[in-house]
Amino acid sequence: MKFRTATSSVARSNTPPKRFSLRIAVWLLDNPHLGAKPSIKQVAGHLLKQPARQGVVLAQSRLGQLMCRDCGSSRDQRIGQELLRQAARAGDRVAQQELSKIED
Template sequence: MKFRSVSDSVTSNPTSVTAPKRFSVRVAEWLLDAPRLSDSPSAKHLAGRLLKQPAREGVVAAQSRLGQLICRECGNARDRRIGQELLRQAARAGDRRAQQELGLIED
């Protein structure tokens, strides 16, 4: 009786786990940067939902964009504090846009 060996691709761990995070961040950035879509509340809501998980997982670009979105669009103090904390995390990681936004907020 002949046994087949299991291929390496079946037993190895997937190395490209970050692809969905990058995709959602890119789609969110596209929604926020598109001239016609960026003014739409539903586009901003969708972009926020797409950025939320990557921001929690420490993706600096997602933290920066979500922090900016929350600080600019939300009216209550709790959400502004969350947005500022996201911006601080991104600024500590070296994101220039977050550093500039924090400078504007704290001045």
Template sequence: MKFRSVSDAVPSSSPHVTAPKRFSVRVAEWLLDSPRLSDSRNAKHLAGHLLKQPAREGVVAAQSRLGQLMCRECGNARDRRIGQDLLRQAARAGDRRAQQELGLIED
């Protein structure tokens, strides 16, 4: 059986299609703001998972929401400290919600 070889005109690597960061942030915000879902531990866990990568990449809204979630919902000191660091980053970038949350924590 004979196979055709790939010609030089065709690029060897296909472009990677990635989901926009904004979509995961918006879904996470919807989960956290939904009156019926916001009390669910599973919804909070999923929202945290969706916010983690955009927060690492510097999306201010993701840093703010993940920081709030970690400060309010996590039981151990390490996670609360990470949450406060995320809130500080978002507050430095001008996020009002993060600035208010930091004011409540540090008072």
């Protein structure tokens, strides 16, 4: 019985690897049938949040784009621009292009 409890608590404490959540989020956003739906964008944004916080450039770029394009609040758009700036500083070309569109 103790063995079951120990493994179940370990399994619950483990979070999915950031690469997996990043792959799923990018796949959802790039899928032509799913990527346009607001609920899918919300799920993808949630999946991108942790890798973006951990400094994954692709996650920063995609989450920044998502927040700048699809969020109505000025706070979310400011956060999106900051994520794009971080990704652009790291050399992400898409983030650089998106940032230049926003700032023009």
